[in-house]
Amino acid sequence: MMENMKINQLPSKTWNWLKMNETAVSGISVSGAHEGNLEIPEGIKKTVCPAGLPDRFKDVAGGMGSDMDMLVKESSAGAVLLSADSDVSGEPARIRFAYGAFEHSLNTFGILAKEGSNMTVIMDMAAERSVDPERTGSPSPVGENPAAVSQSEHTGLSAVQTKLILEKDAKVTLVQIIRNKNAKTVLNDIGAKVADGAKLSVIHLFLGGDRVYNGCKAELIGKKSNFTADIAYTVADDCVLDMNYVALHEGKKSVSEIRTDGVLHENARKLFRGTIDFKKGAAGAVGNEKEDVLLLDDDVVNQTIPLILCAEEDVEGNHGATIGKLDEDLVFYLESRGMALAEIYKMMAKARIDAVLRFVPDEKTKADVASYLESEGSNGCE
Structure with missing residues (x-):
């Protein structure tokens, strides 16, 4: 058990009084790996690694930081390595998690895309509803961040760490869908190294989870290496979403x-950290970052840190955030046409998810998520 963990730390700290430099969680315990359902198509090799990922993955840093690596090491849960040496993007690898309400599990994955290969991996992380959904109130802060919480106050933990190595001209699309309900703490960590001409595309859909912590770091070490992250979320009902994305540019262009x-909406709390870090030697590199947030209630807490770090002159970095509420005239118009306010909120939330869902390169997954949104609504958590 990890008594105290510091996760999602900014590469360069900002003012401490903002309480956004990092997040602290305590009492994290893991009882083993979750037995997920893996559908691995022909062309992708699956290797079970009882002692953890091969040594070449040790230098791949995740967005959550070293404490997450320590949790993985202490868990001794082993790992699964997926590798491809050709274009197998036509049929994705699908990994389905169906967590028990009170399960405490951790899974580690390695993805190795060899030179010139192309693969898609889809991880769908879902959890059962807990027996007692009654909330006991917001947790007390732990450490620096007010969103921090002792995991023992919640019924379960689902943790996943994914490390990727993309060799020259390789392409990987990683889709992760998180839709855990009720008192569920989620730790999701991604780290990647991207070589010359390689391209990593990450698609994140955050559709539920009581306390969701997500870290993603891509080291663009190669010339003309590429990283894109498309993220959509809906958070409600006292839930917390804490995100840290880092694009580290080392390669030219x-x-x-x-x-x-x-x-x-509904007393939700969200913290987004987005860093574009230009290292010396990354001449001609370009980094862009943008967030659009819709606030549906007055009691929500929205925190955003767009950060650009620069040690190279010949680079281009852009960031921006748009934060707003629903236009009152639009709400009046829709209500006058017979729509209830709750229906309007659901429609707006679903539109945000659909805008990113269209990037998922798998019709089966898109249909499944669309069905889920229709049946469960777009409240983020329940």
Whole structure:
């Protein structure tokens, strides 16, 4: 058990009084790996690694930081390595998690895309509803961040760490869908190294989870390496979403694009950290970052830190955030046409999710998520 963990730390700290430099969680315990349902198509090799990922993955840093690596090491849960050496993007690898309400599990994955290969991996992380959904109130802060919480106050933990290595001219699309309900703490960590001409595309859909912590770091070490992240979220009902995305540019003419679109309502709390870090030698690199947030209630807490770090002169970095509420005239118009306010909120939240869902390169997954949104609504958590 990890008594105290510091996760999602900014690469360069900002003012401490903002309480956004990092997040602290305590009492994290793991009882083993979850037995997920893996559908691995022909062309992608699956290797079970009882002692953890091969040594070449040790230098791949995740967005959550070293404490997450320590949790993985202490868990001794082993790992699964997926590798491809050709274009197998036509049929994705699908990994389905169906967590028990009180399960405490951790899974580690490695993705190795060899030179010139192309693969898609889809992870769908869902959880059962807990027996007692009654909330006991907001947790007390732990450490620096007011969103921090002792995991023992919640019924379960689902943790996943994914590390990727993309060799020259390789392409990987990683889709992760998180839709855990009720008192469920989620730790999701991604780290990647992207070589010359390689391209990593990450698609994140955050549709539920009581306390969701997500870290994603891509090291663009190669010339003309590329990283895109398309993120959509809907958070409600006292839930917390804490995100940290880092695009680290080392290679010349490397490109990154981080796009985030979400909805907050019903006392939700969201913290987004987005960093574009240009290292010396990354001449000609370009990094863009944008977030669009729709606030549906006055009691939500929205925090955003767009950060650009620069040690190279010949680079281009852009960031921006748009934060707003529903136009009153639009709400009046829709209500006058017979729509209830709750229906309007659901429609707006679903539109944000659909805008990113269209990037998922798998019709089966898109249909499944669309069905889920219709049946469960777009409240983020329940």
